Amino acid sequence: MKEQLETIAQVAAQAFADVRESSELEALRVRFLGKKGELTAILKQMGKLSAEERPVIGALANEVRASIEDKIAAAAAALRERQMQEQIAQETLDVTMPGKRRPIGTQHPLSLVLDEIQDIFIGMGFSVAEGPEVELDYYNFEALNIPKNHPARDTQDTFYITENVLLRSQTSPVQIRVMEKQKPPIRIIAPGRVYRSDAIDATHSPLFHQIEGLVVDKGITMADLKGTLVTFAKTLYGQDAVLRFRPHHFQFTEPSCEMDTMCFACHGEGCRLCKGEGWIELLGAGMVHPKVLQNGGVDPEEYSGFAFGMGLERLVMRRYGIDDMRLFYENDLRFLNQF
DSSP: OHHHHHHHHHHHHHHHHTOOSHHHHHHHHHHHHSTTSHHHHHHTTGGGSOTTHHHHHHHHHHHHHHHHHHHHHHHHHHHHHHHHHHHHHHTOOOTTSOOOOOOOOOOOHHHHHHHHHHHHHHHTTOEEOOOOSEEEHHHHTGGGTOOTTSGGGSTTTSOBSSSSEEEOSSSTHHHHHHHHHOOSOEEEEEEEEEEOOOOOBTTBOSEEEEEEEEEEETTOOHHHHHHHHHHHHHHHHOTTOOEEEEEEEETTEEEEEEEEEEOTTTTTSOOTTTTTSSEEEEEEEEEEOHHHHHHTTOOTTTOEEEEEEEEHHHHHHHHHTOSOGGGGGSOOHHHHTTO
């Protein structure tokens, strides 16, 4: 039995010296020290020894067990060190290598021009007002002098949620909400998203952005309206911008007009973008209808005002010479990286 113990010690020493994987180390531990291991099998025969041999063999067995346990601990430490060195070698950072370029986003062209437009109107004494995109029928139509039987109320043009709740088709409702809460003088613009059931083409989209404006005070005239809009357009597009005003009809203004700019694609000759007219509509405007003032809680006998509404997408198209508004929504970096 003594010879068997010495043989186990020698074999174990060689086996643990050759260990390269944690799985091998565990297999060797089970082989020598497990419940059915080689050392355990010998210790089970201790009862066959004489009283004189038992303490001698027991002491030797304990030495062999301690030696194997030390070798297991040493092999485990060596494995951990080797694994750490391999990991360090794999994760070595070469500080001389160039870094990875991280693309940095920029503002969307709609946001760029909207900020510029807001700065222009703020410079003229306007403030920015906001309102809900999910709007009540009263504010979107009735308070703006648009009766129940008006074509704009047709569900083919407006996204209705219920009979009295809809996605706003304009930011004009903000004008009523401001008049209800604020006494004149009032000078505000109301930018925001609006929704209409329009077919998608180069100049139309079911979702777009609109900027409404409202001025209410004593003695406001059509001349104030025209001067404000011309100042705005020439500040945005340059003093050489060619503009025209023409009569129009809106339920919420009287008299009403539209302001056009000469087509930037064909310069007035007529093309696909301007539908052969040579001009592109920029905005609608007019003097606020007395009924709208009354609905907002303003006395039309004492105050007058003008209002205007413009589509942000069309202004941006004119600003940058873009001929298709669908480009704004396609998230094509080849287009967006130009701004």
